[in-house]
Structures are given as structure tokens and as C-alpha cells.
Amino acid sequence: MTATTAAEPRAAERRHGGRRTVNTLPLVAPSVIVLLLWMLVPLGMTIWFSFQRYNLITPHLRGFVGFQNYEFLLTDPALWTAMLNTLILVGSVLAITVGFGTILATLYNAHFPGRSIARLLVIAPFFVMPTVSALIWKNMLMHPVNGLFAWITNSVLGVGRIDWFADLPLFSIIMIVSWQWLPFALLILLTAIQSLDQEQQEAAIIDGANPIQMFWYIILPHLGRAISVVVMIETIFFLTIFAEILVTTSGGPGLASTNLAYLIYIRALLDFDVGGASAGGVIAIILANIVAIFLIRAVAKNLDT
Amino acid sequence: MKQSPRARIALTVVGWGVALIMFFPIAWMLLTAFKTEVEAVSSPPSIFFDATLENYAAVQERADYVRYAVNSVVISVGATLVAIAFAVPAGYAMAFFPTKRTRGTLLWMLSTKMLPPVGVLVPIYLLARDLSLLDTRVGLIMVYALMNLPIVVWMLYTFFKELPRDILEAARIDGAMVRDELRYLVLPLSLPGIASTALLSIILCWNEAFWSLNLTTSDAAPLTAFIASFSSPEGLFWAKLSAASTLAIAPILVFGWMSQRQLVRGMTFGAVK
Numbered sequence: 021m022t023a024t025t026a027a028e029p030r031a032a033e034r035r036h037g038g039r040r041t042v043n044t045l046p047l048v049a050p051s052v053i054v055l056l057l058w059m060l061v062p063l064g065m066t067i068w069f070s071f072q073r074y075n076l077i078t079p080h081l082r083g084f085v086g087f088q089n090y091e092f093l094l095t096d097p098a099l100w101t102a103m104l105n106t107l108i109l110v111g112s113v114l115a116i117t118v119g120f121g122t123i124l125a126t127l128y129n130a131h132f133p134g135r136s137i138a139r140l141l142v143i144a145p146f147f148v149m150p151t152v153s154a155l156i157w158k159n160m161l162m163h164p165v166n167g168l169f170a171w172i173t174n175s176v177l178g179v180g181r182i183d184w185f186a187d188l189p190l191f192s193i194i195m196i197v198s199w200q201w202l203p204f205a206l207l208i209l210l211t212a213i214q215s216l217d218q219e220q221q222e223a224a225i226i227d228g229a230n231p232i233q234m235f236w237y238i239i240l241p242h243l244g245r246a247i248s249v250v251v252m253i254e255t256i257f258f259l260t261i262f263a264e265i266l267v268t269t270s271g272g273p274g275l276a277s278t279n280l281a282y283l284i285y286i287r288a289l290l291d292f293d294v295g296g297a298s299a300g301g302v303i304a305i306i307l308a309n310i311v312a313i314f315l316i317r318a319v320a321k322n323l324d325t
Numbered sequence: 326m327k328q329s330p331r332a333r334i335a336l337t338v339v340g341w342g343v344a345l346i347m348f349f350p351i352a353w354m355l356l357t358a359f360k361t362e363v364e365a366v367s368s369p370p371s372i373f374f375d376a377t378l379e380n381y382a383a384v385q386e387r388a389d390y391v392r393y394a395v396n397s398v399v400i401s402v403g404a405t406l407v408a409i410a411f412a413v414p415a416g417y418a419m420a421f422f423p424t425k426r427t428r429g430t431l432l433w434m435l436s437t438k439m440l441p442p443v444g445v446l447v448p449i450y451l452l453a454r455d456l457s458l459l460d461t462r463v464g465l466i467m468v469y470a471l472m473n474l475p476i477v478v479w480m481l482y483t484f485f486k487e488l489p490r491d492i493l494e495a496a497r498i499d500g501a502m503v504r505d506e507l508r509y510l511v512l513p514l515s516l517p518g519i520a521s522t523a524l525l526s527i528i529l530c531w532n533e534a535f536w537s538l539n540l541t542t543s544d545a546a547p548l549t550a551f552i553a554s555f556s557s558p559e560g561l562f563w564a565k566l567s568a569a570s571t572l573a574i575a576p577i578l579v580f581g582w583m584s585q586r587q588l589v590r591g592m593t594f595g596a597v598k
Binding site for chain 2: 044046049055069128130131132134135138141144147148150159171175178203204207212245253262267268278280283289294309318
């Protein structure tokens with residue numbers, strides 16, 4: 021479709037030459053200007069603050085301190101704990117959602133009775149607001165005394181009760197976030213599978229490919245692009261996982277479930293340390309940009325204007 | 326694909342099994358909303374019980390629940406309208422009058438989505454405070470509109486590009502002006518596209534829980550913040566929490582089911598088709 025649709029308007033352009041010199045600037049400019057402000061002003065301020073001593077409790081002691089905030093942050097073990105937690109959180113949830121998402125996408129692409137209803141049920145968690153899902157898991161499933169899991173592990177399995185958020189805080193949060201985002205990976209990957217060439221699949225079956233061979237040699241290579249897109253989009257969202265932590269563990273016990281986003285929140289809104297929080301913000305922005313460059317490239321490849 | 330009967334049965338069992346496991350936490354919440362507080366925390370968990378509607382009544386009676394719900398509606402719809410008002414002209418111009426800069430502009434707009442909110446939490450918080458926009462609906466509407474603007478522009482752009490060119494060409498020959506063309510042709514023809522874009526934007530605003538938790542405290546706090554306020558108190562409140570949560574997620578769940586396709590289109594920016 022690229023060749024024809026791209027050529028048509030240009031042909032029309034020539035036909036109605038005068039009509040085409042429409043000045044599009046006033047139409048596009050408002051969106052560009054507000055987005056430019058939305059991006060540049062806070063970005064500039066974050067970078068500026070990150071070189072300042074600036075605490076909201078002692079605002080009069082404000083001044084330029086060079087890289088002191090970064091030095092302080094980079095030598096603070098809390099940052100490295102938070103970074104490690106961020107990496108574990110992002111990595112684990114990515115592995116779970118993309119791994120199961122791929123398998124489930126293949127499953128829900130196959131025909132079985134009631135498939136469309138089953139699909140609706142599977143994708144439902146993605147539409148539940150993060151604070152609600154965190155509280156369902158915290159209170160009704162993972163509560164150490166009255167939760168459903170406690171009843172299962174204690175009365176059914178007989179292994180006693182597990183205090184999920186005290187003993188396995190990061191693991192518990194990984195479970196909640198995976199539950200929320202598995203539907204997203206599934207939806208994207210299912211869309212990608214549905215665009216797979218039917219004839220190619222049928223040819224493979226005629227040639228005697230079994231379902232596992234089908235998956236490895238036909239479906240998985242086709243999904244490569246979609247998987248990388250899912251990985252990139254999810255990474256950007258997972259760098260800012262916040263509500264799930266705030267509602268369940270508040271980053272604890274200690275720093276056991278504090279990620280970079282939560283650390284910045286603590287520094288900024290609880291310790292009022294604008295400079296230190298901004299230095300953390302700059303680190304988060306750099307991390308996200310490493311991913312974003314690849315994502316933009318993937319999108320650009322598919323963009324025909 | 327031909328399936329053997331046995332494979333078909335296995336597929337059905339696994340497909341439904343996974344679906345029920347994934348949906349279980351939501352189903353459990355729906356069930357708990359109809360229990361009394363005592364039954365809600367009983368061990369072993371009660372599955373058969375006398376259903377009660379008293380939790381819903383209790384939630385509705387609390388004036389503050391209504392206020393949070395109204396905030397959610399006003400903020401989600403408001404931000405969506407603002408974003409669409411900005412995005413329609415931009416998407417129209419880029420779809421119908423592409424220039425050398427269009428491609429770059431679209432990609433740049435997407436790149437603004439890549440800035441992690443936590444990276445700009447401090448300046449946005451301070452700006453909101455200095456402009457007296459902290460804990461106001463207007464403040465959150467502005468943030469959400471800007472947050473979703475790239476997605477909205479992108480989706481409208483793709484919908485506009487799919488419009489039948491012939492009709493527009495005919496209108497131009499008849500001497501239609503840009504404004505008329507937009508108003509009488511482009512907008513009515515792309516109404517389904519605009520509606521589904523709006524739906525996705527509302528879903529994203531409704532469930533947003535980073536800015537709403539950090540920029541609001543009470544007056545403008547939407548349902549995400551209301552539900553989060555239940556995180557600390559221990560006690561007999563699970564059934565009421567479930568009822569409040571059910572009311573908070575039900576409309577969006579239905580919207581979400583309706584707009585699955587647009588979600589894929591909007592959130593991957595066309596990188597997955």
C-alpha cells in the first residue's frame with residue numbers, strides 16, 4: 021500500500037496546484053508548541069536543579085553545587101539498591117509477560133469453543149486501575165492472615181502462611197505487575213500473529229511440520245518485531261512503576277522493594293531534596309532514552325508519510 | 326487448520342483454564358463486593374453466601390466517593406477533549422498536506438512519550454505548586470492532555486489517512502475551503518475513528534496513577550487516589566473496598582473490551598499491525 025497511497029496525494033497536488041499551498045503551520049503549531057514546552061521546560065528544570073543545592077525545607081541555602089548531587093547520589097548505596105531493584109523488576113516482568121504472552125498469543129490464535137469470551141477474560145486485568153489491582157492482591161489474595169493464598173498454603177497445602185509483602189516484597193510486586201501487563205503483551209502479539217500469512221502456515225502443515233516446529237520456525241520469527249516493540253514500550257512504563265509499590269509495600273521493608281521511581285519520590289516529596297531527586301530524575305531519563313532510541317527507530321521503519 | 330478431537334479438547338481446557346486464572350482476582354473482588362464484611366475475611370473463604378447489596382449502598386452514601394468519581398469523569402473527559410481539540414487540526418494537516426517535515430514531526434511527538442514521568446516529577450510538582458495548580462482538576466487535565474496528545478495525534482493521523490480520497494477531491498473541485506472540508510467532510514467521516522481515539526484516551530486517563538497520586542491530595546483526587554487511600558487502614562473494610570473498586574473499574578473494563586484494536590494501534594504507534 022505504501023507506493024500507491026503515497027503517490028496519490030502528490031498527483032492530486034499537481035492537479036490542483038493552487039489549492040495545495042495550504043499553510044499547515046497554524047494547524048500543526050499548537051500541538052508542537054505545547055508538546056515542546058511540556059518536554060523542554062521540565063527537562064531543563066530537572067537538569068538545572070540537579071546541579072543545585074535545593075531543599076524545600078531550607079530554600080534560602082540554594083546555590084550551584086556542580087556535580088555534588090550526582091556524587092552524593094552515586095555514592096549512596098540506596099541508589100544502587102534501587103537500580104538493582106529496578107532492573108530485577110523490569111527484567112522479570114518483561115521475561116514473564118513476553119514469554120507467557122507469546123505462548124498465550126499462539127493459544128488464543130487457535131480455534132476453540134468460546135475463544136472470544138476467554139480472550140476478553142484474559143485481557144481484563146490490563147483495564148483495572150493500578151491501585152485497585154494492587155489492593156486486590158494485597159488484601160484479598162496475599163494477606164498473611166485472611167488472604168486466599170494464605171488459606172491455600174496453610175489449610176490446603178499445609179506449608180503455613182506466607183507473609184508475601186514482608187518476606188518476598190519484590191517478588192510479590194513482580195507478580196502483580198506481570199498480571200497487569202501480560203494482557204498487553206498478549207494483545208500486541210496476538211495482533212501480530214493474526215497478520216501471519218495463512219498460506220505459509222498451511223504449506224508448513226502440508227510439509228508435515230508439527231505444532232512445535234510451526235511455533236519455532238514460522239510463528240516466532242514472524243513475531244520478532246512485535247516482541248521487540250512490546251519489550252521497548254513495557255520498559256518505558258516499567259521504569260516508572262509507582263502506584264503498585266506505594267499501595268503495597270511503600271518501598272519496604274527497608275529498601276527491599278524501592279525502585280528508582282520510588283526513590284526519587286521519597287527524595288522529592290518526602291525528604292524535600294529537590295537537587296538530589298532531580299539528579300535521580302536525570303538518571304531515569306538517560307535509562308529511558310537508551311530504550312527510546314531503538315523504539316523510535318522501529319516505529320520509523322513502519323511509518324509511511 | 327484441522328484439529329484432532331483430542332487436541333481440540335486440550336486446547337479448550339487450557340484456553341479456558343488460563344482465562345479463568347487471569348480473571349480470577351477480578352472475579353474474587355466482584356464476589357467479595359456482595360459479601361458482608363465478616364464473610365469477606367472468613368477462612369476458609371466463603372463461596373456460597375447470602376448476597377447483599379449493602380456495600381454498594383454504603384459506598385454510594387459516602388459523599389466523598391461521589392466526589393472522587395466525579396473528579397475521575399471530569400478529568401478524563403476534559404483531558405480527552407483538550408487533547409482532541411489540539412490533535413484534530415494537527416492530524417488533519419499532516420495526513421492531507423504532508424510536507425518534508427511531517428515524518429520528523431510525528432516521530433518527535435512520539436519521542437515526548439518516552440520521557441519517563443518520574444524524570445520530571447520534581448519540576449512538574451514545583452510548577453504546579455507555583456501556578457496554584459496542585460490538587461486542582463485543571464492541573465491534572467493539562468498534564469493528562471499533554472501526556473496523551475502524541476497518541477491522539479498519531480491515531481487521528483492514521484484514521485484521517487484512511488479516508489476515501491475521492492470524496493475530498495470532489496469537494497475541493499467544488500471549491501470547499503479548508504475549514505468547510507474539515508467540518509463537513511473529514512470530521513463526520515472519521516467520527517468512528519475519533520470516538521475510538523477518545524475512548525482509548527479516557528481509559529489511559531482514568532487508570533493513570535503516577536501523576537494523580539503525586540499531584541492531588543483531596544479536592545481534585547480521582548478514583549485512583551481514593552482507592553489508594555485504603556492501603557493503610559487495617560480492619561473490616563474489604564467488602565466495601567471491593568464494592569468501591571468494582572464501581573471504579575466497571576465502566577473502563579467495558580470501554581477497554583470495546584477498544585482492544587485501537588489500543589494496539591494507539592500504544593504501538595503502528596509499529597505492530
